[in-house]
Amino acid sequence: MAEQEVAELVKRLEEASKLKRHGKAARIPCSVFNRPDVSLDSWKFAEWDYGKPKIKLPCNARGLFIQNSDSNPRIVARGYDKFFNIGEVRQTTWNSIQNDTEGPYDVTLKENGCIILIGGLEDGSVVVCSKHSTGPRNDVNRNHSLAGQQFLEQQLKDKNLELKNLGHYLYKTNCTAIAEFCDDTFEEHILEYSKDHAGLYLHGLNLNTADFRTLPMNEVTAFANQWGFKSIDYFSIDDSESLQKFLSECSRTGHYNYQEIEGFVIRCKTKSTGGTFFFKFKFTEPYLMYRQWREVTRNYISTRNRVFRFRNHNYITNKYMDFVIPILEHDPKLADDFMNGKGIIKLRKLFLHDYGMSGLEILNLDKIHELEEAGKDMIDVIDENTKFLLVPIATIGCGKTTVALTLNNLFPESWGHVQNDNITSNRTDYIKKALELFKEGKQFVIADKNNHQFRERGDIFEWIGQFRDTYIPYNCNLQVIALCFVNEVSNDMKDLTIERVLKRGDNHQSIKSESDGQQKAVKIMQGFMNRFQPFDSSKHPDDKFDFGVDLEVANNSSLKNAVTILKKLKSHYGDVIPQVPDDMKLQEAFEKALNYKPVVKKLIKNGNNVNKNQHKPVYFSAIVTDSDRLLQVIKDSIKAHVSESSTLKENLEKIPFKDTLHITLCHKSQIRSIGIKAKQMWAMYLNTYKDYLVKESESKPESNIITTHDSVSFSLKELIWDRHILLATVELNNDSLIRRPDGPSVDKLSCLNEVPHVTLALLSGEKSAKYSSELAKEVHDFGIQESDADGGIFSIPDGEKIVFTGKVCINL
Known part of the structure; x- marks a missing residue:
């Protein structure tokens, strides 16, 4: 009868392995230590499929190893049925626990290690498994099943017990011994397990059946004592009301008997069938x-x-x-x-x-x-220790350098000026040099650059986060101020700024109208104005600025703008801002600024070689235009659909979401990995956007991203994560992927990624964004192979799907 039940289970598992999703089973072939002639199949499901009312799994075991035999398949090791935290699913709400379960409730202390399943073969060989694998492996740094087996062998040797006797016993009783392997010399978790406390903590004996059947805790403790395992503490509570009261008190104090423990696993029976029912309680702190x-x-x-x-x-x-x-x-x-x-x-x-x-x-x-x-x-206090970083948002010819120099001339002791055009090496030096001035004693620094696109402003905050601690003390408040020279590009503003630059001739660091001709200078300026993205405090990253000052671009506006900056800052920040000097000092500082001549010359290329005069893209992408809205949808979905015990949900407010979100449409490296199809698609992208690739100057571009006027529409499909990365797959219409501003689509261009996605956050610091493509493909093909509490997936419900827009960008 038992053999027939296992054969039927294998049949259902094989049928489930053919599903595309929602209950799809994964078969992982495994070998056995010291028994190369024996092969096992480890069966698993996606973590998110357990506990779903609409998904009927062939077996709910987490950890299921079946001996591979057409005539006589046999369960060698079986883990617990997946169980959930209190309140995580409907069955573990207190209302359901009180109505649908019955005591006594065995409360077992939850040890903090990795789970080990131990089974036996007919000849007495012992099979030691981790949650989803056993036997030799070359794809991991740590083999948990091997470490568990080695510890078990030493444990039995210390008790003068034979390994084969344990194997025979488990085979004859058709049981799996389940232990928590806790050993800091092998792998550290949160709780400490020093040498004296390291070991295999036995917490269960399961029968090797399709349905979940486990032996009572008194028999588990007796087995542990017999075979040299460490036993876990447990006690019984008669009724659910007393249990709830006990756990509420533990939740309030944050400990059990002044011990730091991970939590409890509670074991009881269902009223309707008398079957075994597990649920858990986890401490959140420490x-x-x-x-x-x-x-x-x-x-x-x-x-x-x-x-x-x-x-x-x-x-x-x-x-x-x-x-x-x-x-x-x-x-x-x-x-x-x-x-x-x-x-x-x-x-x-x-x-x-x-x-x-x-x-x-x-x-x-x-x-x-x-x-x-x-x-x-404390970090929000404005006082004499507060530092102010002033960031222009402008285009060429708005007078930002003149304004900066005027203020620097007025207050040379406390104000500093860093001009991006003087930086010819690393892009990050633009902010690093500004922060260096704070360390040298300046309180106000103007970081002079156009910053005409969201991406550039996002880079500023990324670099501030990267370098701030090197130059600014922890208890020092840094205020980042937006100096908004331009709110919209009008015809009058175009004419005025072009006239200003042409009058200056070669007295400009990046545009030499005398040397290279006025036509080229105008073309460069128009490129900046066409790409200009105005300041918007409701959008990311502009919402990170602490304050914004609106300025104007008009005849003789530079001195007026310098005064406006002082007055607006004074009104907002109070006494830490210096008083506006008298007219004579203002005029003197302004005249000195007008006489400034640049030291570093950035020359525009004057060759005729088309290839040398073009940017070389690395990839084409669609940068999300409303990332704040998208991230809010993601956060709301996590709150609504991810289980309470998930690490992702527990740390939702701490997730380092990326400032700029994008979908990779076509990457140059795909020519090597995909071949002719990618080569043809890459050529079509280059041809479509060839006008954007013409270099405007010989110097490095201010941004490594060129924003086009075209756009992509998409909706979120699934959220996927593991301990390294959080991403969302997206739905695109590849038949009309890219659209022009006036409506029509761009023919033949499509997304080359098999699984289009947006990387939302790097969680561990151990993987780059490139890893998101690997994870998305892996999950698309077969789920997350080593799912645990740090990994998961869920589909965005159709009713919550929103259409987002991404601007097509060229990434250099």
């Missing part, structure tokens, strides 16, 4: 705090860029970073080990020892809560 420390340390090691602001635990996390950064800088091996999952707990304990408190004491100390709140206010 694990979220510890996880934040771990991730911010990984980010620092990867980027050497310190993050200062955190939505939760801001004060204590900065204290932690103050402590660990000098240690990491003086111990490169410790930093390397940390990135490989070693020394994480050691570093945390060093900080807690130095701070003189445990994690629980920190969380429960009123003084720390007061400092956390004070820290939130």
Whole structure:
């Protein structure tokens, strides 16, 4: 009977493997250590398919290994049926628990390691599995099943027990022993398991049947004692009301008997069938705090860029970073080990020892809560220590350099000026040199550049985040001010700015109308004006500016604009802004600014070679025009559809969403990976946008992105994530992918990506955005292969789908 049940289960699994999605089964062939003649199939489903009322899975086990035999298939190892956190699904709401389950409720402490399944073969061989694999593997850095087997062998040897006897016992009883492998020398998690506490913590004995059947905890404890496993603590609560009261108290205090534990697994019976029913309760703290420390340390090691602001635990996390950064800088091996999952707990304990408190004491100390709140206010204080970075938003000929020099001449001790045209090396030096002036004692710095597109403004904030801690103290407020020279490009403004530049002749750093001709100068300026994107504080990244000053471009407007800046800043920020000087000093500073002659000359190319006079694109993309709206849809969907216990949902407010979002349409590298189809498509993109590729000057472009007038419409399809990256797949109409401003589509251009997507956030600092293509393709083909609490997918419901627009851009 049992053999027939397993054969029927295999048949249902094979049928499910042919599905495209929603219940699709994955078969992973596995070999067995020391038994190369035995082959097993590991069966799994996508994490998001469990617990869905509309999806009927052949088996709900997480971890299912079946011996590969046409005549006599046999379950060798079986994990628990997937179970959920309280409130995560309908069945685990308190109302359902009270109405549909019955006690006693066995409450088991949840150990913090990796799950290990142990089964037996007929000859007594023991099969040790991780959640979804067993046997030798070359595709992973750590083989959990091998480490588990080695620990088990040593455990039995220490008890003078034979491995084969355990294998025979498990085979005859048709059971799987389920343990949590906790050993910091192999892999660190959140809780500490030093040498004395490391081991295989047995927490279950499952029967190898299609339906979930597990032995009671007293038998599990007896088995653990017999075979040398560490046993887990458990106790029983008679009724659901008492259970709810107990867990509510644990939730309030954040601990169990003053122990830092991950949580509890609760085991009971269903009233309707008497079947086994599991659910879990997880503590949020101190694990979220510890996880934040771990991730911010990984980010620092990867980027050497310190993050200062955190939505939760801001004060204590900065204290932690103050402590660990000098240690990491003086111990490169410790930093390397940390990135490989070693020394994480050691570093945390060093900080807690130095701070003189445990994690629980920190969380429960009123003084720390007061400092956390004070820290939130401190970073917004405007005083004499506040730094002001003033960023023009303009086009060529608006007078931004004259205004900057006028202010610098008025207040040479406190005001500084960095001109992008003087920077001929790294693009990031534009902001780095501005921040350097703050370190040298300046309080106000004008970072002189056109910044005429959203992308350029987004770069500014990205670079500020990258370099700020090197030049500005943690307790110093930085205000970023937008100087809006242009709000719209009018004909009058065009005529005036062109006239100004032509009058200056070669006295301009990037346009030499005398040397290279007026026609070329006008063409360059018109290119800037055509690409101009006005300041919009309701859109990202312009919403990151702390304040904006509207200026004007008119005859004799530069001196007036300098005064306007001072007055507007004074009105908004008060006494930290200097008073407007008298007319004589203003005129003197202005005249000196007018006499300025550039030192660095950026010459326009004057050759006739077309190829040399063209930009070389790396890829074509569609940059989302309303990224804020898109991200809000993503956040709302996560809140509505992702389970409460998901790491993604727990850390929603901390996700480092990208400032600029894009869909890659066609990448040059695809010529190598795809072949002739990609080569032809690449040629069509180049031909379509050849006019945009003509270089306007010999110098490096101000931005590595050229924005066209064309657009792409799309809607969100699925949200996919793992511990490294968060992305959304999108639906495109490849028959009429790209549209002109006046409506018609561009013939024959399509998206070359098999799975078009938008990379939303890099979560771990260990992978680049390129990894999103790999993950999207993998999930499209077969789901996330090693899904865990840090990974998942869900489809955006049709009723929530919104059409978004992306501007077609050329990425250099």
